[in-house]
Amino acid sequence: MKEGNVISEDFLLGNERSKILYHEYARHLPIIDYHNHLPPQEIAENKKFSNLTEIWLKGDHYKWRGMRALGVKEALITGNTSDREKFMAWAAIVPATVRNPLFHWTHMELKDPFGINSYLNKNSADAIYEHCNVLLQQDKFSAQGLLKHYQVEMVGTTDDPCDNLMYHKQLAESDFSVQVKPSFRPDKVLLINKPIQFKQYLDGLSDVSGIPVNDLGSLVFALRNRVDFFHTNLCSISDHGLSALPLTYELTDAERSEFEQFLKTDGAEFSNPDAFAGYILTELCKMYHERGWVQQFHLGAIRNNNLGMFNQLGADSGYDSIGDFKHAERLSAFFGNLSLTDQLTKTIIYNLNPADNEVFAAMTGNFADGNLKGKMQFGSGWWFLDQKDGIEKQLNTLSNLGMISTFVGMLTDSRSFLSYSRHDYFRRILCNLFGSEMESGLLPDDEKWIGEIIGNICYYNARNYFDLKIKI
Known part of the structure; x- marks a missing residue:
């Protein structure tokens, strides 16, 4: 195989205007990585x-x-x-x-x-x-050294509500210039359809919150305790990884009573897990709105498909895939319910199935409130879609059905400290898309005008959206 210059300075940049947009307006901007799975311990200990x-x-x-x-x-x-x-x-x-x-x-x-x-x-x-x-x-080349090398200004890790955030506290008190913020990821508290694991999780939630969970009210109270704890430790973002949003969001009086009995009874199963998940998730979303957080919903994965390998290696071992869930009605009902009381906070929704691009992009337009530019975001190409074709399709769909000028841009969603090249990859694809349309006359041939939009998508929109105060 021939050796040589594999990744050129103009890699993915197909014309002169694309090159100008990238080199002059995108390349050197800092990175706001508002969602990833980097281990905070490795950052705090500078592994x-x-x-x-x-x-x-x-x-x-x-x-x-x-x-x-x-x-x-x-x-x-x-x-x-x-x-x-x-x-x-x-x-x-x-x-x-x-x-x-x-x-x-x-x-x-x-x-x-x-x-x-x-x-x-x-x-x-x-x-x-x-x-x-x-x-x-x-x-x-240490964990902290690499984050500085890539000009990362903020790292948004993914953290369970029961986490003590010890390493985030350590980092907040240090002189490390990169802001490392926890994100609230309460997926396990919704999985009532797995009674054994669910009850074990509630035991841990009771211990860490100091609130015995024995009914619905005490569960919500314990979650509020953890949201408050995360908020005092610089958290301003939540994240939810779900196959789909719940279709229902209310529990009947009978179901509320059933939940209390369910907690007391070994081997019991709850009759309406979707309604339970919808109710708890709605209560959480109201808490996020109260505190001015951004909420994220990563939707559409079908996980652990290879049961034989799941038994050997467990979850998150490379056997997840794109699902074909129906999302439109669920998105509409869930966000519509929150809009009734004006308790829908800033929201980013990500789809894993490219067939859902238009559904997700169109849905965000239903809940823009005219007060905050870009409040509802159709998130960047995620997981199986964060490659060139997937990124271009997401950008084009957002452009056609929404306002790409308000887009908060790329994130790594990665466990690797080397994944920050994904931001460069995204920026090159973005600049090539805009530059090509400048060349063909579809966009104004105005470098400063388009360059400002490029800079906003790559950095400034995210900085404003997440209301970041950058550490000096």
């Missing part, structure tokens, strides 16, 4: 990674799926083989990922931050592995 496998392959479900599809044995993915062997297995199949976004992401992540701009394959693997491992021992 140094022992080798390239640890920082790059462990926990990366995208790469795991690719390796499995290309016949790599599980022992070389999640098994007990050495980190070097796992990296060599990955390097050997990278050429076969061509036209998959993994091919571009891999080489972008090698170029920035490691300065490697040649192809990764079985012949180059040894040299690349050793080169990166040496760099990873330097301070600038």
Whole structure:
């Protein structure tokens, strides 16, 4: 395979106006990563990674799926083989990922931050592995060093309501310039259809809140306690990962009484889990509105499809997929109910099925209130859709059915400190889209005008939307 200049300075930029927009208005802007899954402990402790496998392959479900599809044995993915062997297995199949976004992401992540701009394959693997491992021992390649390198201003981690936020407190009191904010992710409190796990979770919620949960009122009170705790620790964002929003949001008197009995009875199942989830989620959304938070809904995944591997590896191991749930009626009913009492806070909705793009984009327009620009957001291409085609489709749908000039832009939604190249990837795609339409006459050939819109989408809209006070 030919070695050489893999990721050029003008990568993905197809014309002169695209290049100007990117290099002059997007490239050097800071990053606001308002939703990711980075471990706050690793940031607080300023973790140094022992080798390239640890920082790059462990926990990366995208790469795991690719390796499995290309016949790599599980022992070389999640098994007990050495980190070097796992990296060599990955390097050997990278050429076969061509036209998959993994091919571009891999080489972008090698170029920035490691300065490697040649192809990764079985012949180059040894040299690349050793080169990166040496760099990873330097301070600038630690967890905090990498965040500074990528000019990250805010990191929004994903945190369970029962978390004590110890590492967020540590970071808030430190002189680390990047703001690391918790996000409230209460998914487990909605899973009443899994009674054993649900009751175990409520035991933990009771312990951490100091409020025994024995009925519906005490559950809401305990959740309010945790929302308040998160709020005092700089949280201003919630996130919810659901297959779909609940269709109902009220419980009958009989169901309220049933819930109390359900908590007392081993082996009991609750008769209307959708209504329970809708009621609790609605109460939470009212709390978010009261505090001025932004709420996010990641919708449409069907998880843990491979039951055999789920039994071996557990959740989040690369066996989730795009679902085909019906969303329009549920989105309308849920947000419409909150609008009745003017308790719908700033909201971002993300879909996983591209067939739902127009449904989601159109739905956001129903709940704009004329007071806050961009209050309702059709979120960026997520998970299976954060590749070039998915990003372009999301941008085009938002442009056609909403106002792209108010868009809050990209996020990593990643567990990897090397995923910040995704922001650069997004910015290049965005600039190429706008630049191409300037070239063809569909957009004004006004560099300053369009450049300002590009800058807003890449950075300033998010800074204003999340009301960030950047640490100096």
